Amino acid sequence: MELQLAIRKKLFIYLYLSLVSFLVSEELRTFSKFEKHDTIGFIGDSITQGVAMKNGKAWTDEKRCDRSVELSGLYHQYIQLFLSTRFPGKDLWTVNLGHAGGKSSDALTRLEYDILSSKLDKSFVHFGMNDFRYFLYLDSKTTPPKKKKMHMQREYMQNMKTLVGGLVEKGIQVCLLSPTIYDEEARLSTKVAKNANAELSNYVGLSQNLSKELNTPFVNFYAPMLALTQGQQRNNPAWSITKDRVHPTERNGGGQFMAYQVLKQLGLDEPVYDLSLSWSGKVLKKEKANLVDLTNLADSLLFSTIETALPFPILKTDIGFKKYVPFQQELNRQILRVLEAPAGEYDLYIDKTLVGRYSSGELGNGVNLSANKKTPQYKMSHKLRDLVLFDKSVLEQRVRVMKNNIRFVLKDIKGVDWQDVSSVLDGIARFKKAKKKQGQKISGWQHYLVSTAEYSFGKHEQILKELQEIRQKLAKLPKVRMHSYRLERVTN
Numbered sequence: 001m002e003l004q005l006a007i008r009k010k011l012f013i014y015l016y017l018s019l020v021s022f023l024v025s026e027e028l029r030t031f032s033k034f035e036k037h038d039t040i041g042f043i044g045d046s047i048t049q050g051v052a053m054k055n056g057k058a059w060t061d062e063k064r065c066d067r068s069v070e071l072s073g074l075y076h077q078y079i080q081l082f083l084s085t086r087f088p089g090k091d092l093w094t095v096n097l098g099h100a101g102g103k104s105s106d107a108l109t110r111l112e113y114d115i116l117s118s119k120l121d122k123s124f125v126h127f128g129m130n131d132f133r134y135f136l137y138l139d140s141k142t143t144p145p146k147k148k149k150m151h152m153q154r155e156y157m158q159n160m161k162t163l164v165g166g167l168v169e170k171g172i173q174v175c176l177l178s179p180t181i182y183d184e185e186a187r188l189s190t191k192v193a194k195n196a197n198a199e200l201s202n203y204v205g206l207s208q209n210l211s212k213e214l215n216t217p218f219v220n221f222y223a224p225m226l227a228l229t230q231g232q233q234r235n236n237p238a239w240s241i242t243k244d245r246v247h248p249t250e251r252n253g254g255g256q257f258m259a260y261q262v263l264k265q266l267g268l269d270e271p272v273y274d275l276s277l278s279w280s281g282k283v284l285k286k287e288k289a290n291l292v293d294l295t296n297l298a299d300s301l302l303f304s305t306i307e308t309a310l311p312f313p314i315l316k317t318d319i320g321f322k323k324y325v326p327f328q329q330e331l332n333r334q335i336l337r338v339l340e341a342p343a344g345e346y347d348l349y350i351d352k353t354l355v356g357r358y359s360s361g362e363l364g365n366g367v368n369l370s371a372n373k374k375t376p377q378y379k380m381s382h383k384l385r386d387l388v389l390f391d392k393s394v395l396e397q398r399v400r401v402m403k404n405n406i407r408f409v410l411k412d413i414k415g416v417d418w419q420d421v422s423s424v425l426d427g428i429a430r431f432k433k434a435k436k437k438q439g440q441k442i443s444g445w446q447h448y449l450v451s452t453a454e455y456s457f458g459k460h461e462q463i464l465k466e467l468q469e470i471r472q473k474l475a476k477l478p479k480v481r482m483h484s485y486r487l488e489r490v491t492n
Contacts, residue, residue: 031122031173031175031217031266032266032267032268034083034087034090034092034122035090035121036090036091037090037091037121038090038091038092038093038121038122039093039095039118039119039120039121039122040092040093040094040095040120040121040122040123040124041094041095041097041115041118041120041122041123041124041172042075042076042094042095042096042097042098042123042124042126043097043098043107043115043123043124043125043126043127043163044097044098044099044102044124044125044126044127044177045098045099045100045101045102045103045126045127045129045130046073046098046099046100046101046102046247047073047098047126047129047180047246047247047248048073048075048076048096048097048098048126049073049096049098049099049100049102049397049400050071050072050073050074050096050098050393050397051072051073051100051397051445051448060455061459071250071389071390071393071394072243072247072248072249072250072254072255073096073098073255073393074250074255074256074259074389074393075248075254075255075256075258075259075262076094076096076124076259077094077096077255077388077389077392077393078255078256078259078389079094079259079262079263080092080093080094080388080392080474081312081313081384081385081388081389082259082263082268082312082331084384084388084474084477085309085310085311085312085313085381085384086268086270086272086309086310086312087309088308088309088310088477088478088479089475089476089477089478089479089480090475091471091474091475092474093471093474093475095118095120095396096393096396096397096399096400097114097115097118097123098400099114099400099404099405100405100445101130101408102127102130103127103130103131103159104127104131104156104159104160104163105131105155105159107125107127107159107163108159108162108163108166110404110407111163111166113403113418114403114404115167116166116167116170120167120170120172121172121173122172122173122174122175123167123172123173123174123175124174124175124176124177124219124262125160125163125164125167125174125175125176125177126176126177126179127156127159127160127179128156128178128179128200128203128204128206128207129179129180129182129200129246131152131155131156131159131203132149132152132153132156132196132199132200132202132203133152134182134193134196134200134246135193136193137193137194137195137196137199138191138192138193140194143194143195149199149202153202153203153206156203156206157206157210160176160206160207160210161210161214164176164210164214164216168214174214174216174217175216175217175218175219176207176208176210176211176216176217176218176219177207177218177219177221177262178203178204178207178208178218178219178220178221178222178223179200179203179204179207179221179222180221180222180225180248180258181197181200181221181222181225181226181229181241181242182196182197182200182245182246183197183229183240183241183242183245183246184196184197184245185229185230185233185237186229186233186237186238186239186240186242186245187237187238188238188240188244188245190244190245192245193245200222201222204220204222204223208220217266219261219262219265219266220261220265221258221261224257224261225241225257225258225261228241228257228324229241239252240252241253241254241257242254250320251319252319252320252324253318253319253320253321253323253324254320255320256318256319256320256321256324256325256327257320257324257325260320260321260325260327260331261325263331264325264330264331268331269330269331270287270288271287271288271333271334271335272288272307272309272310272311272332272333272334272370272377273286273287273288273289273305273307273309273334273335274286274287274288274333274335274337275287275289275291275305275335275336275337276337276338276339276366277291277294277301277303277336277337277338277339278338278339278340279296279301279338279339279340279341279342280296280340281294281295281296281301282294284337284339285337288307288308288309289305289306289307289308290305290306291303291304291305291306292304292305292306299488299489299491300486300487300488300489301338301341301485301486301487302484302485302486302487303484303485304482304483304484304485305482305483305485306480306481306482307377307480307481307482307483308479308480310377310380310381310477311332311334311369311370311371311375311377311378311381312327312331312332312370312381313378313381313382313384313385314327314328314332314370314371315385328368328370328371329368332368332370332371333368333370334368334369334370334377335366335367335368335369336348336363336366336367336369336485337363337364337365337366337367338360338363338364338487339363339364340364341360341363341364341487341489342360342489343360344359344360344489344490345357345358345359345360345489345490346358346359346360346363346487346488346489346490347487347488347490348367348485348486348487348488349485349486349487349488350375350376350377350483350484350485351376351483351484352484352486353374353375353376354374355369355372355374355375356372356374357490363487376483377481377483384474384477387470387473387474388470388474391466391470392467392470395463395466395467395470396467397452398452398455398456398459398463399456399463399464399467401449401452401453401456402424402453402456402457402460402463405449405453406424406428406449406450406453409431409446409449409450409453410424410427410428410431413427413430413431413434415427421457421460424453424457425454425457428450428453428454431450432450
């Protein structure tokens with residue numbers, strides 16, 4: 001009986017995921033028609049904001065090469081890197097508008113000064129984890145009764161309606177993102193909030209119903225994340241896509257998994273390019289690239305391409321993209337296919353550089369060059385990786401602290417002028433003095449926020465300038481590039 005239930009559950013999840021993919025793909029394609037200049041905000045809680053802290057200390061410029069700290073909240077940074085490589089030359093810019101510990105009600109509080117001031121064209125809204133207050137489920141004595149749960153659900157729906165309405169009123173397109181899972185089953189040291197995930201699933205339904213009511217696109221994180229987690233935990237009960245049951249961990253590809261779901265469900269599955277040629281010199285298929293000067297010279301096939309996209313730079317450590325989702329096969333296809341080539345092996349040169357040796361069978365089936373680190377296309381895209389996933393991420397963390405987080409830390413400090421850096425720094429000094437007078441130590445997350453604010457406000461203009469420079473650098477990528485190819489038969 002248990003086996004039959006497990007099979008039925010697995011089948012249900014498979015059918016559900018298939019249905020979700022079928023229902024949302026066409027609807028979201030309209031949302032994914034990016035303009036020449038699009039500023040795209042990701043509005044959410046700590047899962048969106050992420051953290052960059054080590055022992056509660058600010059991440060200073062002098063330690064920007066310290067990779068021992070896990071940068072979480074990277075799903076939108078992976079999306080930034082994908083958009084920059086897939087649509088080079090378009091000014092597509094993602095903005096981290098997460099607020100650690102925040103609920104949908106907090107988003108309304110910061111709507112004017114934080115969210116709308118970012119001058120967005122499109123937005124992704126991701127709330128639910130804090131709205132249902134998962135921490136109340138850590139103790140059966142504090143678990144909300146049914147009446148309270150219903151009240152919290154209505155509160156969530158009303159806040160989300162108001163938030164979406166405020167965005168749409170300003171001409172900002174909205175896509176709702178479902179909550180991610182709360183992992184009750186993994187054998188982790190973190191205490192379990194019992195029955196939290198079941199209540200969280202109600203918020204998934206609420207967010208999906210709201211998207212239908214307000215006619216906004218919807219991306220489901222919850223169902224595929226739950227299916228992956230249950231599948232992995234059958235073989236490894238300690239496995240989790242989270243690091244603490246709540247926050248997705250990069251160690252198991254959490255941010256990559258989330259990014260894939262957004263990109264896939266948006267329908268951004270066009271190839272980098274897909275070329276099929278015959279050894280005799282005929283073009284059988286060309287998608288996302290134009291060919292010129294296609295010539296067969298006995299033991300060589302020569303051609304040039306005009307290309308409009310770059311491959312996404314995948315590393316060995318990208319476990320989420322490589323192991324848990326079919327990213328390469330579905331979203332990162334740079335396919336070169338040569339049919340009817342005489343049996344044997346062939347050296348492939350791109351721009352006079354030898355990038356690999358392939359058999360006639362491999363060429364006939366099609367070679368995905370997106371993971372080939374020797375190609376000039378990969379090398380160009382790889383140069384952007386740290387710029388986005390590290391530099392942009394760290395700089396945006398500082399902006400989050402300055403623009404939003406520090407306001408919540410100093411909420412009881414009177415007379416702070418948030419437009420005046422010196423006034424904010426004076427407020428921080430008064431906050432620290434009051435804590436010391438009360439004999440209270442500033443530690444952990446609060447210490448990170450205070451120390452990061454002190455460090456960042458002293459470099460306020462520089463930080464904003466660096467972010468603008470990154471945006472300009474990404475926007476100035478060449479829209480088209482020409483590459484020369486030579487496929488040469490290996491003769492002994």
